[in-house]
Amino acid sequence: MSYKFLLFDLDHTLLDFEAAEEVALTQLLQAEGVEDVEGYKSYYKPMNQQLWRDLEAKKISKSQLVNSRFALLFEHFGKTVDGQTYAEKYQSFLMHQGQIFAGAKELLAELKVSGYEIYAATNGITRIQEGRLEASDIKPYFKRVFISEQTGYQKPDKEFFQIVAKQIPGFDKE
Numbered sequence: 001m002s003y004k005f006l007l008f009d010l011d012h013t014l015l016d017f018e019a020a021e022e023v024a025l026t027q028l029l030q031a032e033g034v035e036d037v038e039g040y041k042s043y044y045k046p047m048n049q050q051l052w053r054d055l056e057a058k059k060i061s062k063s064q065l066v067n068s069r070f071a072l073l074f075e076h077f078g079k080t081v082d083g084q085t086y087a088e089k090y091q092s093f094l095m096h097q098g099q100i101f102a103g104a105k106e107l108l109a110e111l112k113v114s115g116y117e118i119y120a121a122t123n124g125i126t127r128i129q130e131g132r133l134e135a136s137d138i139k140p141y142f143k144r145v146f147i148s149e150q151t152g153y154q155k156p157d158k159e160f161f162q163i164v165a166k167q168i169p170g171f172d173k174e
Contacts (some may be wrong), residue, residue, distance in 0.1 A: 005171055006111060007146075007164065010122040012163045014104040016131055020097030021045070027093040028086070036077075044073045053062055056123075056154055066125070098135025108141035120145040123155050127174070144168070 011017040025044060031036045048069050054060045070090065071083030081103045111118055122129055127150045133139040146164045153160040165171050 003061045003116070005119065005168055006115045006117045008108075008142075010120050010129060010133070011124065012144075014100055014108070014120075014138060016099040016155060019099040020132060021092060023097055024090060031089070032086075040073060040077065043076055043109075044069070047072060047076075051160050056156075059132035062149065088174045091125065091128055093164075095131025096135050098132055098137070100136050100138055105141075108138055112141055117143050117162070117168070119143055119168065121155060121160070122146070123148040127147055137173050 005056070008014055009040055009086045022041075025041055027038050034040055051060065051069055053063060055065050066087045067084045068088030069083065071081055074086070076082040108118060118141050120133075122145070124147060126147050129147050133145065134144075144167070145160045146160075148160060148169070151163045152158050153163065155161075165173055
């Protein structure tokens with residue numbers, strides 16, 4: 001069987017989310033005058049990962065995740081903040097982070113030269129994922145980027161991939 005279309009996840013596959021998160025979170029905490037930046041990050045990262053797992057399991061909504069994670073973080077350290085305001089500040093730092101994994105650009109270039117149509121299929125917040133792709137040097141390799149927020153479904157939901165399949169001309173799931 002010969003494939004024509006390739007769908008790539010972005011975070012943790014091509015884009016180095018951990019590096020992006022590290023920089024953006026540090027920038028946010030420093031901008032807010034946090035003295036124990038490492039302590040805050042040590043608490044935030046596993047808490048945030050759990051919130052994303054809860055979202056994928058449909059236990060919480062994306063707005064609950066986005067608007068509560070920084071309120072929960074600062075609450076842990078005895079401070080009350082507006083989670084939505086801090087989410088917006090964090091997103092403004094994160095959307096400029098375009099770190100990619102070593103070899104990602106070369107892989108995409110080789111695949112494109114070989115005749116594959118390359119697409120991205122990613123969970124996340126549209127403005128962040130679009131900004132991170134703009135900040136990276138891999139955006140030109142994608143014919144189109146499908147973001148869960150735009151489809152209304154999270155990967156790995158079957159509906160997400162049905163929407164993607166309908167929007168790729170000539171795609172045959174067989």
